[in-house]
Amino acid sequence: MRTPRRITLQSSLLLTDLYQLTMLQAYLEQGMEETAVFEFFVRRLPPMRGFLMAAGLEQLLDYLERLHLSAEELDWLNESGRFSRAFVEYLERLRFTGDVHAMPEGTVFFPEEPIVRVTAPLPQAQLIETRLINLLHFQTVVASKAARSVLAAGGKPLVDFGLRRAHGAEAGLLAARASYLAGFSGTATVQAGMLFGIPVYGTMAHSFVQAHEDEVTAFEHFASAQPQDVILLIDTYDTEAAARKVVTLASRLKQKGLTIKGVRLDSGDLADHARKVRRILDEGGLPGVRIVASGNLDESALQALVAANAPIDSFAIGTCLTTSADAPYLDCAYKLQEYAGRPCRKRSEGKATWPGRKQVYRHDDAGGRIASDVVTLADEPEDGTALVQPVMRAGRRLAPPAPLSALRERAAAELARLPPPLRQLRDGPAVPVRISSALRDLAKSLDERG
């Protein structure tokens, strides 16, 4: 399944909070159209996390290039009676003409670090807030979760099986993308294969076995319909009994030129079943038949199965991945940091922000591992690698979309650079993120000014 098609996600300007439109109207009335700088960042890590992985930039840039209102939406806005006709006409003409700086997708990052910076006339920079967060937040949540599974799986292939319980269609598709980017081997979601060029995998469902009078007939029918990819689900009734049926069936299928590639376990004590099934298959002369495991798996379950040396060859991860079940959201924000050349700072309790347009510099240790980051003002000189790079100027991408394979390589390189404590599935000792003294001084001077 080859050539990816470009995906068309929702890019309607009505996919937003009402206040974006009402504020916009006020800005226009006041002629407040000078340059604003907003930054998207995460305030704190969810529990049991030491790092996050940036994702979703590609879909954000698509949105910025294509945001619009349909004729039907324009009608509806006019009918609503809430907005002047002049304002609706302004919305009709509106295009995004600003600049975007960002950390590339697949970059490991930490709290307080801007991962996307938008520089645009205030009305535009404000209006895009809701969908910008909606797109960056979700894929970052899933890529960060998927990266943990990749670390826990110790090199065994992982496949996303989570469309059915993802929160809607877009979540399912973007979760397939984000998890592939973070190191998964593929997805079961066919449309994600078409739209993103992700390898698509599948086995069979319990219902397939149940619809047949007996298990062996079901296996046989499946094998002849899918000769290139015979993976049989063996836990519908009795797992070990089914494994023995597979052994008997294998020689019969061989005569027809068919090979059983694998079996899937989906319930019970997976390590125990895997050991028993492995023995049955090996003793039955089927050492090449792989064992795939699934069934409410997450990174902790993976880690335990790998630690127990369960003879499982690959894992399918569903709901816990696509809903990021233990941490389904990030405490993230898109905040105004500068308007008309004037740095801004929000001081709400527990939600204060660092003012001005910023940069993040990363320092490595002698072994090339991530050692520490510094958040600075964008124009402040500092050693290390600058992580926030220009990606869009005047509303146009500076480069064509990077192939997903390249982002995937970057993510893998980033995970390889994680210091060992951050590779564990628990709270850090966090990587130190220092706020530069120039940035602290600016915040202080703004506070003193009132």
Add this chain to the structure above:
Amino acid sequence: MRTPRRITLQSSLLLTDLYQLTMLQAYLEQGMEETAVFEFFVRRLPPMRGFLMAAGLEQLLDYLERLHLSAEELDWLNESGRFSRAFVEYLERLRFTGDVHAMPEGTVFFPEEPIVRVTAPLPQAQLIETRLINLLHFQTVVASKAARSVLAAGGKPLVDFGLRRAHGAEAGLLAARASYLAGFSGTATVQAGMLFGIPVYGTMAHSFVQAHEDEVTAFEHFASAQPQDVILLIDTYDTEAAARKVVTLASRLKQKGLTIKGVRLDSGDLADHARKVRRILDEGGLPGVRIVASGNLDESALQALVAANAPIDSFAIGTCLTTSADAPYLDCAYKLQEYAGRPCRKRSEGKATWPGRKQVYRHDDAGGRIASDVVTLADEPEDGTALVQPVMRAGRRLAPPAPLSALRERAAAELARLPPPLRQLRDGPAVPVRISSALRDLAKSLDERG
């Protein structure tokens, strides 16, 4: 904002797991196209839940009426080399011609109870599985979560502010729908207003205040741009200081014929701020200015604020609602219960199902409260109200879509019928759900047959 437009959600047949297509191919090869009965149900309640609320049926029926493949998708399938041309042509012609029975949206339900039953030729009934679960699961998750907030809020209005951290666009839109159905007063998501006719609300963002040189100017500009709906966000710098500015501003605005309708608190100790702000407003002669609270609220926080008699008039609920943060998924399934007249049962460990097509009867207590349910075979005589009703026959709806307002009334009536222990935000004593003896007997006879 009036006339709802019909929403067009994704109804592509490729929005599915690969195995649906491979199993379909096997069914067709074997001529297995007899009638199958699948049921969708929840296996167990998430922690701290006593009940669930059914939602998402409308979008499921839309999908069943409109499922299709685009020309581009057909090309891609042919190019993929995985499927025969005859099979792709079959998919191109495929329409859903089956029957659907379901509990109406807004119905309170419990584990083991089928909320949707699909009766259709096996290939169709199987193929729709992934998107069916995807649509029913998410709205049921959110409606169930929203219902808890409605119970906790003690009659105070609630608004959905959660699009930005919902898992994608579809999640944001459907969360607005599901929460409105469950009793919320509206949403901030403009497109949900257009597509579902939900009332849309909004205030202002911190960036609006920050973009101005001072808070009072920001408030004044906002009021003149949105004269009909002036709600001012007062926690950007110092909440009580801002409340005093509101008092001074109010008289100046009055001279221009402008009225401040409310203020919003979004950080810190909301009860404490609300009390101080209420006093400042009252002493400043503004008893009519309402206080709206937001900021990472969920049903527990609501309950605490209501119990503390915090003078808050309405609440905006965001991320915790749209991600259902404490329980982002349900242990639910869509299982084959009958094929070609033969009842089926899955016996996988911890995932066994009750066989056959089923019905749920509800019994009330003397006060009209929900007392107990019985799950029976569909044709078994039983007292009580049958909850599973026909909604689609031969692929066509039996009635036009019910207005959302009607579903909302049903949900409110259902919540009013909840026995007091289930109205609490903790684990039940569960409502007893009995499995009829005929159903137990059928399961036993299938187990004995092997």
